[in-house]
């Protein structure tokens with residue numbers, strides 16, 4: 001499948017990689033942004049984001065909007081977390097409602113996150129399991145509900161439950177690297193918690209795969225086939241960087257540093273990408289070792 005692909009959040013970390021791969025695959029990409037942007041930013045054309053966005057002429061739409069949650073969850077930020085996820089998805093529905101059904105894109109990929117599963121120990125989390133509890137799980141559940149409303153408008157909707165996205169330009173990887181570069185890296189808490197990760201190239205490629213596979217719909221785990229326990233992730237990262245990993249960060253220190261976000265890095269989510277694997281998606285970076293070779297050796 002190809003044609004015109006709209007990307008809300010095309011200026012972001014995942015959006016830029018998706019735009020790059022989609023363009024290379026023959027899609028005409030149109031980004032949506034709250035700021036005026038130009039083709040120099042890797043996306044050939046842009047439309048302004050608004051309360052009722054102009055979604056005419058698109059064959060598929062990907063929504064990657066979201067205020068980052070890796071900062072302190074103040075009352076003001078919680079409003080932004082909600083508006084940039086549920087509010088944006090509702091605005092997409094408003095933009096679609098004013099179009100005749102034949103004018104609407106056929107597919108929506110809407111971001112969600114593995115945070116929907118809550119804290120689940122060693123349980124293997126395929127897409128069919130019930131969501132968990134907690135602030136982030138509730139936020140993701142509401143986010144997915146707002147995407148389900150778009151399915152009611154006749155689009156095939158996929159809710160991409162994204163894990164920790166690894167890429168040299170991504171905040172998560174940059175933040176992980178800091179203590180290791182300083183020689184004070186180590187596991188977080190007990191280190192037994194499962195971390196569902198994915199390389200940004202695989203994440204973008206999997207979304208394009210999903211757009212082209214008419215039998216994929218509903219929740220899709222956007223995670224690599226082999227999640228890692230935090231202690232193993234830490235050890236492998238340290239090995240790749242030739243640095244020690246001997247300074248564990250205790251939970252109280254993480255809470256002081258990160259506030260409630262500490263609960264996210266200490267939560268265990270052994271998510272596996274069953275839907276993607278069953279649909280024949282081939283990961284370029286299926287194991288952490290393969291991803292680290294690309295991430296650490298430019």
Ligand SMILES: NC(=O)c1ccc[n+]([C@@H]2O[C@H](COP(=O)([O-])OP(=O)(O)OC[C@H]3O[C@@H](n4cnc5c(N)ncnc54)[C@H](OP(=O)(O)O)[C@@H]3O)[C@@H](O)[C@H]2O)c1
Pocket residue numbers: 008009010011012013014015032033034035049064065066067068069083084088111112113114162163164165166170172
């Ligand atoms: N990166 C990860 O590890 C990870 C993991 C799980 C889930 N996710 C989810 O995946 C999505 C994309 O992540 P990312 O890392 O690419 O994020 P990012 O780099 O922070 O980009 C987010 C994009 O969202 C747009 N945006 C933010 N608030 C908006 C609003 N109120 N209205 C419209 N657009 C808004 C911004 O576009 P403009 O400023 O141009 O308008 C920005 O380009 C997010 O929803 C995030 O929660 C990411």
